[in-house]
Each structure stands twice: as C-alpha cells, then as structure tokens.
Amino acid sequence: MTQRISKTKRFIMMNPVIQFFKYIYLSIKILVVVAGGHGGTRNKV
Amino acid sequence: MQIIFHQTDANHFSMKCNAIILQLNNQPMAKIVILGAGISGHVAASHLRRKLSKQHEVVVVSPNSNYQWIPSNIWVGIGRMKSEQILFPLEPLYKKKNIGFKQAKAVSFHPEGDKEVTKPYVMVEYVKGEDKNNFEKVTYDFLINATGPKLAFDMTEGLEPGKNKAYSVCTYGHAEHAWHGLKELIEEVKKGKKAKILIGTGHAKSTCQGAAFEYILNVEQELRRHDVRELVEVTWIANEYQLGDFGMDGMLLSYGSNIMKSNEMIEMIFEDRGINWIIGAGVNKIEDGVAHYETLDGEYKTETYDFAMLIPAFSGHGFKAYDKEDNDITEKLFKGFMIVDADYTPRPYEEWTVQDWPETYQNPSYKNIFAPGIAFAPPHAISKPRVSKNGTAISPAPPRTGMPSGITAKLVAENIVDIINGKKTLNHKGSMGNMGAACIASAGFGMTKGSGVSITTYPIVPDYVKYPDTQGRKLGKTFGEIGLAGHWLKLTLHYAFIYKAKMKPFWWLIPE
Numbered sequence A: 001m002t003q004r005i006s007k008t009k010r011f012i013m014m015n016p017v018i019q020f021f022k023y024i025y026l027s028i029k030i031l032v033v034v035a036g037g038h039g040g041t042r043n044k045v
Numbered sequence B: 001m002q003i004i005f006h007q008t009d010a011n012h013f014s015m016k017c018n019a020i021i022l023q024l025n026n027q028p029m030a031k032i033v034i035l036g037a038g039i040s041g042h043v044a045a046s047h048l049r050r051k052l053s054k055q056h057e058v059v060v061v062s063p064n065s066n067y068q069w070i071p072s073n074i075w076v077g078i079g080r081m082k083s084e085q086i087l088f089p090l091e092p093l094y095k096k097k098n099i100g101f102k103q104a105k106a107v108s109f110h111p112e113g114d115k116e117v118t119k120p121y122v123m124v125e126y127v128k129g130e131d132k133n134n135f136e137k138v139t140y141d142f143l144i145n146a147t148g149p150k151l152a153f154d155m156t157e158g159l160e161p162g163k164n165k166a167y168s169v170c171t172y173g174h175a176e177h178a179w180h181g182l183k184e185l186i187e188e189v190k191k192g193k194k195a196k197i198l199i200g201t202g203h204a205k206s207t208c209q210g211a212a213f214e215y216i217l218n219v220e221q222e223l224r225r226h227d228v229r230e231l232v233e234v235t236w237i238a239n240e241y242q243l244g245d246f247g248m249d250g251m252l253l254s255y256g257s258n259i260m261k262s263n264e265m266i267e268m269i270f271e272d273r274g275i276n277w278i279i280g281a282g283v284n285k286i287e288d289g290v291a292h293y294e295t296l297d298g299e300y301k302t303e304t305y306d307f308a309m310l311i312p313a314f315s316g317h318g319f320k321a322y323d324k325e326d327n328d329i330t331e332k333l334f335k336g337f338m339i340v341d342a343d344y345t346p347r348p349y350e351e352w353t354v355q356d357w358p359e360t361y362q363n364p365s366y367k368n369i370f371a372p373g374i375a376f377a378p379p380h381a382i383s384k385p386r387v388s389k390n391g392t393a394i395s396p397a398p399p400r401t402g403m404p405s406g407i408t409a410k411l412v413a414e415n416i417v418d419i420i421n422g423k424k425t426l427n428h429k430g431s432m433g434n435m436g437a438a439c440i441a442s443a444g445f446g447m448t449k450g451s452g453v454s455i456t457t458y459p460i461v462p463d464y465v466k467y468p469d470t471q472g473r474k475l476g477k478t479f480g481e482i483g484l485a486g487h488w489l490k491l492t493l494h495y496a497f498i499y500k501a502k503m504k505p506f507w508w509l510i511p512e
C-alpha cells in the first residue's frame, strides 16, 4: 500500500460537512452534463 | 392499419430519405412491441405509454418477470443490499399502466410476416406459467429490440458464475451468489487463512470494466470493515492497455484544479488502496482457482485466486431473421447485435470518426425496427484495438452504460410517437458522439465511511476533430471527483431511478 492521497485530501474527501456541499455541487454539475442535451453528429443532407 | 415505407438508398442515412408514412385506415391503432425490460426496454415502454393514447397498444416481451436496477448489483455482491431492494415485479405495474406483458423470450424475427401472417412478427417462446415452452407469433407495427447483451460466459473456457470459485455480478442472482462466495472466504480469512482475490474482465474482448472497478473497490473496503484486509491480496486483471481505459480510450479529465489522465487517477486510487494490477490481459481459461491469460507481449501466464469476479464477454443473442418466403435474412438485421443507422464500413482506427455512430437506432432495411441500449451493433470499438504478438485481439469492446441506454430508448420512443402522429422524419437524435454520460462508481458502501468516484464524460465517443487538444473530450464537462459525496450520489441515483422505473408521480421529470 502506498499512500497516494494526502491526509488533508483524505480529510476533505471524507468530511461529511464538506462533502455535503460537494454533493450539492456535484449534483448540479452532473445535471448540467446530463441535461446539456444530445443530438446528431452528421450534417443534414 | 397499413405502414408504407418509402424506398430509400440503403447507404444513405439522411433523415429526408428516412421518410415513413403511416396510414391510419379503418383501425386507428398502432401496436408497438418491445423486446426486453431492462433499462432501455422499460424506459421506451414507459415513455410510449405516457405519450400515446390508449387506442395504441404497447406490449413488452421479456423472460425476466422483474425489473432490476443493475448498477446496485455491486452492493448485492458485497452483502450490503438485498436483491429485493433493487428489483420489483413488472406485471402488476404494467397491468396498472395498461402495458401488455408477455413473460417470454424472442426467438426469431419475421419483419415481412410469412405465408400465413401478413403483418411483421416476432416469434416468442413463453418461459413461465401455463404457456411455458409454447410459441406465439407476436405481430407489430413497430418493434423495439432492447434485449441488451447475452452474457457470453461460454466464450471463456471454465467461466461460469459460481464455478471454479469465479463469480459474476451481472444479474442480481449472480451478485447474491458472489456474496455467498465472498462471505465464505471472509470467514476463512478470519480464521487465519491468507487469500487472493482477482477481479476484472474474464475475456480478451470484455467490456463493462466500470462495474468490475466498482466491485474491486467495494470488496477492498469490505475486507477492511471485516478487519481482514492485511491477509488478502487484491488484484485487478483487465484487457485494458492502460488502467482507467474503461472501454472509452481513457480520458483526460479535470480533477480539482488539475488536469489528469484517467489512468493516472485510477493508478492513484489502486496504489492508495494497495490493489495490484495486471493489464493488457486476455483471460482465456478458468480452472479451479486459476485464471489463464495471454498478455499483449504474447506471453501465456496464470494467476491463482481464492475468489474471483470476472465480467464475461457480451455478445448478441444469436437471433435469426426470415423474410416472407422463409429465406434467412439474418445479415439484414444482425451483425452480432442489431444493425442500425451506423456506418459499418471497416476502417483503421485512425480513420474512425464520431459520425460513424448511430443517431436514431433505426434498422436501415426495416424502418419500423429500432434497437436502443446495448442491443445495437456498434460500428467499431471506442478504445484503440490491440493485438497480442500471437495475433489475439486484446482490448475492450465499447461499453453502452445505463445513461446512454436510457437516452437512446427515450428518443426511439419519441420518434415512434412522432411517426404515429404523422411526422415524416425522425427528429430525435442522440449519437454517443454528441452525448454526455455520468458514471458514479461506488468505491465503498456506508453513509459516513462510503466513497465514490464520480466521473462525467462528454462526449462518450471522443471527437478528436472537435476537441483535438483534450483527447477528444470537452474538459469542463469531463471531470472526476473522489469522496463520500460520490457514495451519496450513487445512493440517490439508486432511489431516484427505482422511483422512476416504478412510474410514480412525475417520474418523467427525472432525466434518463
């Protein structure tokens, strides 16, 4: 096992208060990608 | 009712040429048959039912009486969820919503009918109840093939869920079985046994690396929870050339203020968790506790284990198709999976483009047949194909995860509704080259101790022309995050999608 994630980073990753805000932020960010829509890639002939 | 198809140039996929005129004569009713009730089949059925008036018939044919939320199988496989929490019976829901249901499996396709039946039909075989083993010709005006993949365990010698200490988590039944195997091993380790766990892909051309990735991180966390981690060696084995390829050629993603390659991110996670890895490995044979594999260098090696979870190859179901005269026309409908509006011209990797990928999932020969989700034949892989020194192809097949499966099913349903309402072109399009995907990979279960790796990718199929400097993807929309919030997100998705699948009030507001 090699410690690749620093103690501070791990604290941030697992702190419920910080992660609650991250949860809200990620939900919105993901929704933007998802709701960003989709479409074709070919030009109309 | 009569459906008239305008003659089209088979090689010309333009929407103009795809004109379909639906003539509603004396019977103003359309019958839409959906094969499969997985993510794509169920999404298509629910949207069709919501948007079509009662005079139109929606019928689902599926051998499984339950709907299952497959992504949560990972948690069934570590004993943190019961199967009952991820599934529900379809028949009562369909009855309530006026959707027909036949617990049967499609056997053959007859898109022109036959000498006795003038309408197109699918031959289905009932799998349960009084009608078990009986066949029926189920006629249709529109057919949606949403049968997903065949879990082709038979393509790897000795790979069978629960045999040779190797398991699968691809269905809830398999996942339950895997948990029993894992639990037994954990008990033995608690008594002092040292053990080896092997998780990854069980074939040189497997896909769905993401599911195996989730499972290995969850298993690793459970070993820590049971206080036995020290005694267990955990190893990842996959056909990926680099870690974090996921069948999508890897990705460049923003991670906090950094820009990182997915292989660097996954390497960081694996090293931090003490997980070993073997990559570029095509598993070709499983014996009791031994996985045989070939490497890209052409070497033949083995890896021993006490518990393994290996994702099999996914293949088409081997359906046959026949014309009116009973001639075999399978090659018009299938290329392993179902042929749709993709460009299947064989080309070298360097010449692949996003334009090769389908937009409407309509079969070019029979325009009232569609195949969303995993059921459509991809034009090619997404990851760069690689061959071992012995000539064995060892690289991931293209994944089609839950989100694109849902999106493509919804757009197919919307196009069918449009045609029924008299539109002459297919206006709803969704190429995987112009679609984003969110992949929330569970990295451990628990409200305070859990973790998740949240990754979004846009587009799914890299567009190297549009985004030449960022490995074919848009950076702001392609990002990764690791932490407890990821677990909460995955859990939220579990509840939200089961709510949506149960068609509870305002279900359609939840995006696919």
Ligand SMILES: Cc1cc2nc3c(=O)[nH]c(=O)nc-3n(C[C@H](O)[C@H](O)[C@H](O)COP(=O)(O)OP(=O)(O)OC[C@H]3O[C@@H](n4cnc5c(N)ncnc54)[C@H](O)[C@@H]3O)c2cc1C
Pocket: B035, B036, B037, B038, B039, B040, B041, B061, B062, B063, B064, B070, B071, B072, B073, B074, B104, B105, B106, B107, B146, B147, B148, B149, B169, B170, B171, B208, B211, B317, B372, B373, B374, B375, B400, B401, B402, B403, B405, B438, B439, B440, B441
């Ligand atoms: C363990 C696991 C975890 C996953 N996790 C995620 C995740 O976190 N996020 C994500 O986006 N994706 C995930 N995926 C992928 C996702 O589950 C698939 O992309 C999705 O299920 C594909 O949907 P589908 O409807 O095309 O196929 P399926 O869900 O496989 O559905 C196929 C349906 O067809 C039926 N069928 C089969 N044969 C016949 C026949 N002959 N006639 C009629 N019906 C038939 C089957 O019973 C089934 O109902 C995961 C997959 C696995 C295996």
